[in-house]
Amino acid sequence: MNGNLRVGNLFGIPFYVNVSWFLVLALITWNYGSALSGAFPTLPGTLPWLLGLAAALLLFSSVLAHELGHSFAAIQQGIGVNSITLFLFGGLAALEKESDNPGGAFKVAIAGPVVSLVLFALLSTVGQVFALGGPVGAIVSLLAYINLALGVFNLLPGLPLDGGNVLKAIVWKVTGNPYKGTAFASRVGQVIGWLAIGIGTAAILRISTFGSSWTLLIGWFLLSNANRSAQSASVQQRLDGLTAQDALVDNSPIVAQQASLREFADEVLLNSTGNWQRFLVVDTEGQLVGTISE
């Protein structure tokens, strides 16, 4: 991906952040810092903004914990994790490959939301048990809410969201065909994308008070990803069961091994119809020995 900076390793997994992440970090710091300084006017000097920065970093740690959930579930199945990247819309754990069975795919998909919901439960409990008030209490309850939102939003049952991968695994299990799972979960993802675009547009046009321009942007992001996975599922479905034989072109030009390059140029290259770039070279028995390119 473009614009990603490597910041280190986490449990042996290369960890990247997208440059857009710094913009979001600054925005959240500023936004939450001003909210804290408004709510707690006694906080001295730059302290509200330092707390805002801490809240922003903890927020991104929550996204990271979610991605580590997916990663550990994959590693448990012997699937390597190439990288974890934080970007504008959240995080992405890039797995070396997909699970080879629906049960495994289900576990990888559900692990992220499970981590988020467990963090929500933990943070809410901590806030309740210690009766946290003041700015620390505010940050803990913000983080609890963020983790709840991360868990619930990602469980929406359409690709590219985790819930879409859960749905895909279920359809895969029922039909025995992974591509049918992807195709179905992509369709639902497209519906969710269009719904979000509709809600965002209605909010921008002030037809409704629910949603914002962010809803529109997220809808567009979901829709374009769902379109892509729908497309790849239909291509893979069509390619499944086909062999190289099916893609073979019968009349490829053939060059005898002992032909001189002069003969090759005169007889084959100049006479060949149909824009060939590569010619098959055979020995006296007609066995393929290699190719020669223009």
Ligand SMILES: [Zn+2]
């Ligand atoms: Zn996830």
